[in-house]
Amino acid sequence: MATKTYREALNEALREEMYRDPNVFIIGQDVGKFEGAYRVTQGLLAEFGPKRVKDAPISEMAIAGAGIGAAMAGLRPVVEFMTINFTLVAIDQIVNNAAKIRYMFGGQVSVPMVIRTPGGGGQQLTAQHSQNLENWYANTPGLKVVAPVTPADAKGLLKAAIRDPDPVFFLENLALYNTRGEVPDEEYEISIGTADIKREGTDISLIAHSRMVNVALQAAQRLQDEEGVSAEVVDIRSLRPLDTETIVNSVKKTNHAVTVEEGWTTFGVGGEMAALLADQAFDYLDAPVKRVGGEEVPMPYSKPLERAVIPSVDKVVSAAMEVLA
Amino acid sequence: MKQHMDYYRQMLRIRRCEEQIGWLFSRGLTMGTAHLSIGQEASAVGVMAATRPDDYAVSTHRGHGHLIAKGADPAMMLAEICGRATGFCRGKGGSQHIAVRELNFLGTNGITGGGLPVATGAALYAKTRKTGQVVLSFFGDGASNQGTFHESLNMAAAWKLPIVYVCENNGYAMFTPTCDVTSVVDISVRGAAYGIPGVKVDGMDLLAVREAAQLAILRARTGHGPTLLEVKTYRFCGHSKSDNGTKYRSREEIAEWEKRDPLRTWRARLIEEGVSEAEIEQLEADVELEMAEATRFALDSPYAEYEALEGVYADESARRYLPGFFNSSRDAAMAVEVSA
Ligand SMILES: Cc1ncc(C[n+]2csc(CCOP(=O)(O)OP(=O)(O)O)c2C)c(N)n1
Ligand SMILES: [Mg+2]
Numbered sequence: 001m002a003t004k005t006y007r008e009a010l011n012e013a014l015r016e017e018m019y020r021d022p023n024v025f026i027i028g029q030d031v032g033k034f035e036g037a038y039r040v041t042q043g044l045l046a047e048f049g050p051k052r053v054k055d056a057p058i059s060e061m062a063i064a065g066a067g068i069g070a071a072m073a074g075l076r077p078v079v080e081f082m083t084i085n086f087t088l089v090a091i092d093q094i095v096n097n098a099a100k101i102r103y104m105f106g107g108q109v110s111v112p113m114v115i116r117t118p119g120g121g122g123q124q125l126t127a128q129h130s131q132n133l134e135n136w137y138a139n140t141p142g143l144k145v146v147a148p149v150t151p152a153d154a155k156g157l158l159k160a161a162i163r164d165p166d167p168v169f170f171l172e173n174l175a176l177y178n179t180r181g182e183v184p185d186e187e188y189e190i191s192i193g194t195a196d197i198k199r200e201g202t203d204i205s206l207i208a209h210s211r212m213v214n215v216a217l218q219a220a221q222r223l224q225d226e227e228g229v230s231a232e233v234v235d236i237r238s239l240r241p242l243d244t245e246t247i248v249n250s251v252k253k254t255n256h257a258v259t260v261e262e263g264w265t266t267f268g269v270g271g272e273m274a275a276l277l278a279d280q281a282f283d284y285l286d287a288p289v290k291r292v293g294g295e296e297v298p299m300p301y302s303k304p305l306e307r308a309v310i311p312s313v314d315k316v317v318s319a320a321m322e323v324l325a
Numbered sequence: 326m327k328q329h330m331d332y333y334r335q336m337l338r339i340r341r342c343e344e345q346i347g348w349l350f351s352r353g354l355t356m357g358t359a360h361l362s363i364g365q366e367a368s369a370v371g372v373m374a375a376t377r378p379d380d381y382a383v384s385t386h387r388g389h390g391h392l393i394a395k396g397a398d399p400a401m402m403l404a405e406i407c408g409r410a411t412g413f414c415r416g417k418g419g420s421q422h423i424a425v426r427e428l429n430f431l432g433t434n435g436i437t438g439g440g441l442p443v444a445t446g447a448a449l450y451a452k453t454r455k456t457g458q459v460v461l462s463f464f465g466d467g468a469s470n471q472g473t474f475h476e477s478l479n480m481a482a483a484w485k486l487p488i489v490y491v492c493e494n495n496g497y498a499m500f501t502p503t504c505d506v507t508s509v510v511d512i513s514v515r516g517a518a519y520g521i522p523g524v525k526v527d528g529m530d531l532l533a534v535r536e537a538a539q540l541a542i543l544r545a546r547t548g549h550g551p552t553l554l555e556v557k558t559y560r561f562c563g564h565s566k567s568d569n570g571t572k573y574r575s576r577e578e579i580a581e582w583e584k585r586d587p588l589r590t591w592r593a594r595l596i597e598e599g600v601s602e603a604e605i606e607q608l609e610a611d612v613e614l615e616m617a618e619a620t621r622f623a624l625d626s627p628y629a630e631y632e633a634l635e636g637v638y639a640d641e642s643a644r645r646y647l648p649g650f651f652n653s654s655r656d657a658a659m660a661v662e663v664s665a
Contacts (some may be wrong), residue, residue, distance in 0.1 A: 034500035034573060051367030057470035057506035058437045058498050086436070089471070124408075128435035248568045297637050301357060301419030302408025308633035 001182040009183050010040045010116075010150035010172070013158035016187075018048055021076060027054040027063060028080030037082045038118065038177050056249055064090035064115070068097050068167075071113040076162060084119035084171070085131050097168040099142030114161045118172040120211055120262055122310055127298035130262030130306075135230040135272075137169045138239035144192055145239040147171040149213040153237060156190030164192060173211040195243035197250065201232035204256035204320050207247060208272050209236040212260040212311065218323075219260075219316035220324065231320060239269060247273065248280045255286040259318045260310060265293035290319045326598065331530055332374065333595060334608055336366040336588050339390045342399045346389065346406055346420070350566040354624060355407045359420035362390040364561035367587035368493050369394040371534025372461060372556075375542050381429045381460040382449070383444035386421050387493075387560075388433030391463055397425050402621035408625035416629050417636070429458075437498075438471030440464060441490065445477045448551075459545045460488040467498025471514045475519075478553065482519040484628035486551035489541040492555045493528065499564050500573040516553035528558030529585040561586070581629040 004012070018024045030037050032045040034086035045053040056063045059083060067077035081087050087094065094115065101109045121130030138145040144166055147155040154172070161168035198213055199220050206216040213235045220231035224306040234250045236242070251257050257277055259270030277289055297307040343361040350359060369390035373382075376395075384391040392402055397413070405412025406420045407645065413423050421435035431447060434440040444462030451458040468474055469492055481488050492512045496503055509515065516523025522544070526537040534556055541552035559582040563570035570579065595605060 029498075030500045033505075037499070055501050055505060057501075059466040059470045059472070061472050089436070089438075124419065126357065126422055127417075128421065129437075192502065239440040295634055298633055300633055301405075301414075301422070302416035302628050303356065304628045304630050305408070305416060305633040308630075 003180050004151050004183045005177065006151045006154050006172070006179050006181070007038065007040055007177040009155040010158055011042055012183075013155045013162070014041065014044060015047065017159060017162045018044070018052060023074065023286065024076040024078065025052045025054065025070075026078045026080065027056050027067060029056055029058060029063075029082055031055060031080050036080070038174070040116075040177070060086050060089035061093055062292065064093035065097065067113045067115070068093060068101070068111050071167075072109045072110045074324045076112055076180070078114045078116060078162060081115065081117040082203055083174070083319060084117045084133050085129050087115070087117055087133070091136075094137070094167075094169075095140055095141070098142045098227050099159065102166065103142060110165050110169045112165050113167045114158070115167070115171055116158070116170045116172060118174045118177070120173040120175055121294070121306070122175055124301060124303060124306055125299075126301045130299035132261065132294065134171045134239060135263060135268050136166050138269070138288065142167070143240065144168045145171065146192055146216060146237065147210040147239060148237060149176065149198075149210055149235055151179070152183045153190060153196070153235075156188050157192065157237070160189045160192050163189070164268065167304075168192065171210055174196055175211055179214070193238050193241040195237050195244055195246040196235045197232060197246065198235045199231070199233040199255065201230040203230045203254055204258065204324060205232045205234050205250040205254045206258050206260060206316065207250075207270075208260040209239060209269060212262050215311065215313055216260050216316060218313045219320065222313060222317050223320055227321065229320065229324060236269070236273075241275070242272075244276055244280065247276060247304075251277055251281045252284045255284055256323050257285070257289045258316060258323055259291045260311060261291075261293045263294055264296050265291040266296060268293060287323045290323050292316050292319045326600065327395045329595060329598065330600065330604075330608065332370055333588070333591050333605070334612060335370045335610045336392055336425045336531070336591060337609065338399065338615070339366045339369060339393045340588060341612050342403070342619065343389055345403060345616050345620045347562070347566070349403070349407065349620070354550075357419050358565045358567065359389075359406060360387040360565045361562045362387045362465035362560060364497060364582065364586070365388055365493060365528065365558045366535055367531040367591070368491070368528045368556040368558050371531045372491055372538040372554075374535045375538035376459070376461060379429055379456075380458050380491075380542075381431055381444070382463065383431045383440040383460065384433045384463045385440060385465060385468070386433065386435050386437070387465065388423065388463070392423060392425065392430060392433070394432050395425070395428050397423075397428060397430065399616060403619050403623035404626050407623045407626070408628060409623060410629035411622070411626040415632070427654070437489070438464065438468040438473040441473045441477040444488060445481050445486060448488035449484065450483060451487050452484070457546060458487065458603040459542050460486075461491055462488055463491045463493060465498065465509065466492060466494040466496065466503045466512055468492075469515065469648065470498075470507060478516070478519040478521065478551065481551040485548065487545040487548070488551045489538065489545055490551060490553045492553065493558055494555055495558050495560045497560075497564070500568070502573070511555060513553055513555035521551050521553060523553045523555065525555045525557065527585050529590070531587060531591060548553060573587070
């Protein structure tokens with residue numbers, strides 16, 4: 001195994017899938033000549049040419065729609081949106097078309113399309129550029145939503161997403177692109193719909209996705225070092241479909257749970273986890289589930305204000321101690 | 326002559342202020358992002374020179390020039406960009422989200438094309454209330470490929486709204502040359518699709534911009550509806566603080582445009598018109614000092630520390646009647662009527 005960045009892992013997955021299947025193509029703003037606003041598509045235009053790597057105008061609605069139509073007709077588009085915030089311009093196409101076309105049309109056509117986009121805040125990019133909206137998409141039947149945190153998961157899940165017969169919303173994170181991790185050398189794929197235990201523990205389950213898995217891992221270490229608490233970190237990894245079994249089994253073992261998400265908790269991922277646990281692990285819970293998430297405000301700009309709003313290791317540790325109290 | 330000196334002062338204030346912004350970022354004295362309009366100053370100043378103070382303006386991610394040209398205090402703007410409590414938005418907005426209530430400046434906007442519909446709404450207000458105000462809606466060439474551009478122009482044309490859509494065409498949308506992804510060479514021809522005038526003007530020529538803006542504004546103010554005004558311009562710097570603008574543009578191309586630097590040509594013009602070198606140097610020194618002081622004000626100001634969770638909704642006291650955020654004094658009068 002070699003150590004690679006999250007960005008490199010994504011780039012490899014794209015390159016390998018483009019070699020494997022000539023129907024796979026990339027469309028998005030600055031994905032070609034500039035090689036990606038965050039350099040994920042580096043080298044691909046040179047390697048595959050402008051038919052397979054298409055620079056698009058600033059027309060998110062049309063970009064999403066073009067992906068959908070091309071997918072219905074038989075291509076395998078990988079649509080890149082510069083950030084998740086700009087998917088809002090395209091959300092009608094994603095929710096009203098991509099998600100519904102297979103079902104609505106009685107199974108005659110499908111939309112094998114991937115939407116790749118980074119979410120998240122913490123870079124002082126302010127209210128319109130720091131959002132976490134994956135729960136909006138995870139709320140929508142017909143879409144699949146994955147949110148890998150490690151380079152290995154990113155590569156394996158992107159391959160699975162590209163091969164999937166249905167539209168997959170593939171969430172990345174601005175703060176993850178430069179993070180490193182081991183990536184298998186051999187060909188592999190990670191099934192959509194599988195969660196992953198990122199750290200084993202016995203006292204409490206910290207349930208998170210995307211970048212917040214790393215925050216949960218840091219919190220788990222602190223809990224171990226400072227409080228002698230053994231925390232298990234459950235990486236949801238796939239928001240829809242959800243691997244309920246792995247999540248529920250973890251809590252059956254630890255009897256305590258804290259959920260961690262970067263976005264707003266109201267109507268969010270943690271709420272869904274709490275409902276799942278109430279439904280399937282009620283008798284195993286020794287305390288109510290606690291949710292940690294972003295404060296319920298548009299992201300403020302200045303560093304102190306932003307810091308006050310974003311979930312932190314501190315907040316996860318204190319929530320865990322409250323649950324265990 | 327005084328007017329021509331004023332134009333120079335305004336353009337120079339924008340340039341020097343944005344140089345301060347670049348410096349603040351390069352030194353890590355502030356974080357996040359900002360988009361400079363260095364090279365595009367004649368557009369902001371030329372258009373604003375044709376406006377009335379109570380006209381509305383709606384801007385983009387590249388909005389510092391529009392703000393200063395409309396009269397915003399650079400010190401408060403720099404404070405906002407440094408995230409300080411003394412900034413226009415108390416440090417909550419940053420460069421991409423600055424509004425100035427007293428100036429009827431309805432905000433810079435981080436979403437490409439996000440401002441056009443809002444500007445259209447302000448024009449609907451002005452028309453409904455017959456205030457005589459005109460709206461200046463600034464946006465880039467890239468934004469003219471968004472649905473919001475087309476929807477807004479159609480709506481404003483259909484309702485004959487008092488608005489001027491000012492497309493600052495600098496040839497690039499981030500790192501993509503506009504010509505690679507746009508159906509037309511001149512954005513102005515798109516006006517024809519909505520039955521409104523589409524006017525193209527040299528954005529390096531302040532007087533040409535002012536004249537074109539005057540006509541468009543007159544048309545809007547006299548009830549004849551919107552104009553699409555395309556200002557051909559160029560940014561000398563990178564798209565944002567994250568690039569220097571040379572990876573996707575040739576040095577020759579940049580140098581070619583720099584020859585037409587609106588500040589340099591305007592300065593030469595002043596000399597030709599008989600202004601003395603000493604007068605100009607005095608003005609330049611004044612601006613230099615103003616921006617140095619503005620920067621010091623920003624950096625010396627405190628952060629707002631404890632109000633992260635405040636301000637999402639109106640205060641309880643404002644619930645009964647919330648005066649229009651940016652409205653004219655007519656509104657205040659109406660508010661009195663309503664509450665009486
Ligand atoms: C909906 C949306 N898509 C993409 C972006 C990223 N983005 C920021 S500025 C920009 C380019 C805008 O180009 P243009 O309208 O020509 O304005 P300029 O930057 O040249 O002033 C892009 C694509 C965004 N902010 N919003
Ligand atoms: Mg542009």
